[in-house]
Amino acid sequence: MALVTTTLGEMDESLLEKREGTFEDDNELTTWTEYWKDSALVHRSAHVTLKKAPVFAGGEQTNFV
């Protein structure tokens, strides 16, 4: 028996409808898990993994010529 934290308190997972999804692009990989009870969203968690920082600071050496 797995318990899920919901807006209604701790509930047995078997009493809930579970929905999962993923999204991926160049910036991130995201997964989410939702639990629904009687057509109401009672739990949503998300996990975002950043793939890389999109920008970085750069610099150039000045040449004395």
Next chain:
Amino acid sequence: MANTASLCTSFLAELMTGTHNFGVAPIRAATTADTFKGALYLASATYNAATTAYSATGEVSGTGYTAGGVTVTNATAPASTNTSSTAGVAYWTPSASLTYTTVTLTTAFDTVLIYNSTQSNKAVGVYTFGSQTITAGTFTLTMPTNSTSAALVRLATT
């Protein structure tokens, strides 16, 4: 052999540790690393390169979330790698995910601001992701690989 003009890659990493000071700098009370934090911001906020410090304006709010966000785990010091005789990269990434446990954030958010809570909450970087909401759940933000090409903070010469 010949000499090659270049900023030294070690210098880049030393910038990240406050070793060099070309101007007026804060007096440091210790030689240990500063404390950094990660705060979440609404998709409607306007944080960007012009951001200079943490602000509560536009920050998420909701059950279980503390204003200012969570502390960044920093167990790995900045590193640097030469990529050629004229170029190199210094880089740093938090050593663990940022986790906001059992929160309810019903207004969409898409940004984390990493800032230095030891140094007057001065800003480090603004990082965006796909818009999210959380309901009685946990939001986990896993950092990119700590490498020259992906790390969260990278300083590079070209």
